Amino acid sequence: MDFAHVFEALSAQGPLVYFCYRPADGRVIYISPNYEHELGGHLGAVNEELADWLHDLHPDDRRFLAETMAHAATGGLVRGAPLRFLRPDGSLRWLCLTATRSTPPDDPTGPLVSGYLQDITRTQANRELSERYQAKKNSMLEILSHDLASPLILAEQLSEYIAERVETLRDEHLDRMIADMRTACRDGVTLIRDFVDQEFLESASLELQLVRLDLAERLRIVVDNYQHRQHVAGHRFHYETSHPSIYAKVDESKFLQVVNNLLGNALKFTPDGGLVTVTLHQHPAHLLLTVADTGIGIPAALQSCLFERFTRARRPGLRGEKTTGLGMSIIKTLVELHHGRIWFESAEGQGTTFYIQLPLAEPA
Template identity: 50%
Template sequence: MPETAFLAEHVVENLRQVFFVYDLVARRLHYVNAAYEAVLGGRRAQAAQELPALLARLHPDDRDYAAECFAKLSQGRLHEAVEVRLLHPDGQLQWLCLNAALHPQPDGGQLLSGLVEDVTAAKEYARNAERFNNKKNSTLEILSHDLAGPLGVIHSAAAEVRARTQHLSDPSLHELLRIIEQTCRESTDLIHDFVDHEFLESVNVELRRERVNLVERVGITIDNYRRQQQQLNLRFTLQAHPEAIYLSIDENKLMQVFNNLIGNAIKFTPAGGHIAVTLHEHPGHVLITVADTGIGIPGELQSGLFEKFTRARRPGLRGEKTTGLGMSIIKTIVELHQGRIWLESEAGQGATFFIELPREVE
């Protein structure tokens, strides 16, 4: 046994993560390994005295969350990792991941042990990857309109010219116009098939939840569209209350939902229109709306809008193709997040989509 204890102590002392043991009843730090100095920048011998100052450096947006997790942990109800941010005096952020467990003692005491790991580099990498992915999704939606729109115009113009020249006995001219029409149609279908395929893939992957500032992430998406406001001849706005709203979501999937809803709004909103996104935090849920000043959705088409291959599918104002799958996938992703989606619209009065996501995930 002494050899086993020595080996265990040797392993713990050489961990790169901070290992700690904390007495919940006495509110006292029993033990911390050598990694404390490298990861948290303190002095191991003074770790107990430094703990209050360390906790005071928690990011303001993470303090309530950390307190809630600590309460669950004290009751033995926390079974997942907790990620929080520390603010350094120079303004730098450090991401920490905590895995801990509760150990009831025979004398009625309660010990808390766990590992704290610096995941700043991994978070920064993931953040950059998500930024790129969000921009990619927004760009795909924008390009689908920028490219498909002119191709639709050329297709219509070629069809009109062919109709007006039917009386001419010029087979080569008719064949040339047919080729133009076919090329435009196939190119438009290819563009939209590619965008649809990207969206379809997202629903077949298991949710990867993480705590995300929804306002920041949606803001990045809206900024991508704002950069194209002049080309699209549409105005995009975002309103959020409060300024930071944290939810446990699969960021990639939910941002694709936003891109798809905004993409649909672009399809059915005439030039000079307005697309507005709002985020509001309520006690038990977060309410998200995507509203446009477009042509609206007739009442008779609304009941089946979220069905696969719904009869409500319509080509966009600029001739954009639709598979009828988009709304069905949106509904699936929202429900995977244990939320719900609905709409309000009248023909000629624009459309507003509502997404309600729970604060607590079952």
């Protein structure tokens, strides 16, 4: 097969580096001329340079690449698999791999894997910056909704106390002022919570974009956002993981919003000074994420319907925070769209622990 004729015509169309690779002896039998311009290599030395590329491959991506190429060699389609390479200065270079088998299954010479590589370093940097901002924004919305609502709820409670104390004065003007204060506080809390809920509902309605993600690192960032505000929020936060890096295929924005929603619920139902703990453990075939609090717990009578839409299990928070009754239903839907499952354990007065089990990342 004349790979050079086919791939040279294709490579002229854009910044893609086409290749044909023979797994039997680990050699590249064709690389398009774009290899020199796009990846900085030398056409005549591609097989010598292949060892350098593999040496610079991020340690966490080595098994992923091996599984991905094995998948392609058996006829599977690998589409847009991201690979990280370590530069001498410690920065990352991202290449995107698309490949599949290019010879018949019964070819006596063995399989050939053909496809293309594309440098996506700049695109990936922009995406990561956007996702980090999105994760921080969602965390801060939950934290600020708690911080801003708490004094308004306190003012509403004080206005009710004052109203009782001045009732004997029978001052209509004073009664009206106190009623206006109570209404303004209640409306302010509703406005804050509606805004956060609407952000969650709108995000959840978008189509999932699954990517291979180091979930341990991303969750560390989310919990850090809460830890930096714990002196204001009145709660303590703790995070632990079984491995420094744990990979899963998730929609980063949506899944981290699930975590933020669970953390927001923990804030609502945990008294000041309570502890919220997030853990992530890797098992042979899955990972297990837990969000545990030392709050008031969920009454046994409400536990069976917690994940229902507009559930009767919805309750105002300890500080009067409102709820739509949709949050847990959407969380369950998003977890299941990630091929996972969610459940919880709770007892009144002893706190609540939510468990999310997800499959580990597989080849693209």
